[in-house]
Structure formats: structure tokens, C-alpha cells
Amino acid sequence: MTSFVTNLWESIFTPGPTPTLLIATNVTFAALQIVLACLLFATWSIHFVVLSALCGGLWGSINWFAAELKVHQIQEEEKARRAKEAAPTPVTSEDSETEVEAATSTASLTRQESIAEAVSHEVEPIQQIGELKHRVVEETSSLGTKSGVSTEDEWEKVSENENEKDK
Incomplete structure (x- = not known):
């Protein structure tokens, strides 16, 4: 039991689904299904049927995803082996x-x-369609040179309006 827990802890930090992690996942979902079935028989509430269906769907999707990852990993290993054999x-x-x-x-x-x-074959030369235009810089008498789209300018305008309203 201690080796299983140790392997489970190490498999958490290992990329991909490890056999130990899949066993722990399946045991956990089976226990959850048993608890939900017991609660259903104790209360006869439709909520536990819905929760059981959701649990079963999640359980199946996790196992499906792990199987797909394993198939993909096997395919990648096969590609690497073929590339190694075909190397000059x-x-x-x-x-x-x-x-x-x-x-x-x-x-x-x-x-x-x-x-x-x-x-x-894939890259085509880019045709220059138009000319680049530089942004016009506005000058304000009291604050020097500033851009017309600056958020600081907008806040200054708001605060100036607030000061005028207070007077």
C-alpha cells in the first residue's frame, strides 16, 4: 500500500497518464458511484441520478482521453523509430x-x-499598398507637446471639467 501511495505521488509529477494514476482515478470514480447509488436508494431523489450520470460521463471521458493519449504516444514512438531507421x-x-x-x-x-x-513555395512577396502616415502631434500651450490620443490628456480634460463645475 505504501508503494502504491509513493507511486501515486510520483505519477502526479510525471507528464501523461501513468498506470498508477489511472488506477487511482478509476477507484475514486467507482467509490463515488457507489456513494451516489446509496444516497439514491436512501432518499429517492432525482438529483443523485443526475449526479451519477454526470459522474459516469466524466469517468468515461477521462478514460477515453487517457486511451487517446496512449495511442498518440505509440504513434509518435513509431514515427521516431521509422525516422531513425530511414536516417542516412x-x-x-x-x-x-x-x-x-x-x-x-x-x-x-x-x-x-x-x-x-x-x-x-509558400511565401509570396508583400506588395506595398499605401504609404505610412505619421500621427500629428498636438501642442497645448500650458502642458507642452502631447499626443492627441493619450489617456493622460483625457483624464486632464475630465479633471479640468470637474474643476470648472465646482466653481
Whole structure:
């Protein structure tokens, strides 16, 4: 029991659904369903039927989501395995490069060429439609130069109006 609790605590900090976490989730939802069934038979209230249906839906959706994550993880591992198998064999040379450096440089060149091809086909040059216009700066005699859309200017106008109303 202590190893299960320890594994449960560690699985909380592990990304993805771990088997220990899924067991704890299923046990918790089963216990909640039992409690809701007992309360239904004790009170005959429709509320416990609705709560039980909500609980069952949430329980099923959590298990479905965990299964989908597992399928996705398996697919990603399969893609990584295929990519590893399809990787070019290291080229050995008498130069200063090692086998690892040669394979890395070959893979990066291939990746750069494919990115360059994708970018050259997808990106179109931008045509300049109009000219940029600079915002006109308003000058107020008492406060110096300020922008016409500043919120500080608006607050000053409000406070000036408030002062005039008080007089």
C-alpha cells in the first residue's frame, strides 16, 4: 500500500497518464458511484441520478482521453523509430569530421534544404499598398507637446471639467 501511495505521488509529477494514476482515478470514480447509488436508494431523489450520470460521463471521458493519449504516444514512438531507421548511414572520411559530425551535418543540410523549398513555395512577396502616415502631434500651450490620443490628456480634460463645475 505504501508503494502504491509513493507511486501515486510520483505519477502526479510525471507528464501523461501513468498506470498508477489511472488506477487511482478509476477507484475514486467507482467509490463515488457507489456513494451516489446509496444516497439514491436512501432518499429517492432525482438529483443523485443526475449526479451519477454526470459522474459516469466524466469517468468515461477521462478514460477515453487517457486511451487517446496512449495511442498518440505509440504513434509518435513509431514515427521516431521509422525516422531513425530511414536516417542516412554515417559517411566516414579521412578529414577531421567524425562519423557523428558527418551524419549531423548531412541531416541538417537536408533539413535546411527542405525548409528552404517549403518557404520558397509558400511565401509570396508583400506588395506595398499605401504609404505610412505619421500621427500629428498636438501642442497645448500650458502642458507642452502631447499626443492627441493619450489617456493622460483625457483624464486632464475630465479633471479640468470637474474643476470648472465646482466653481
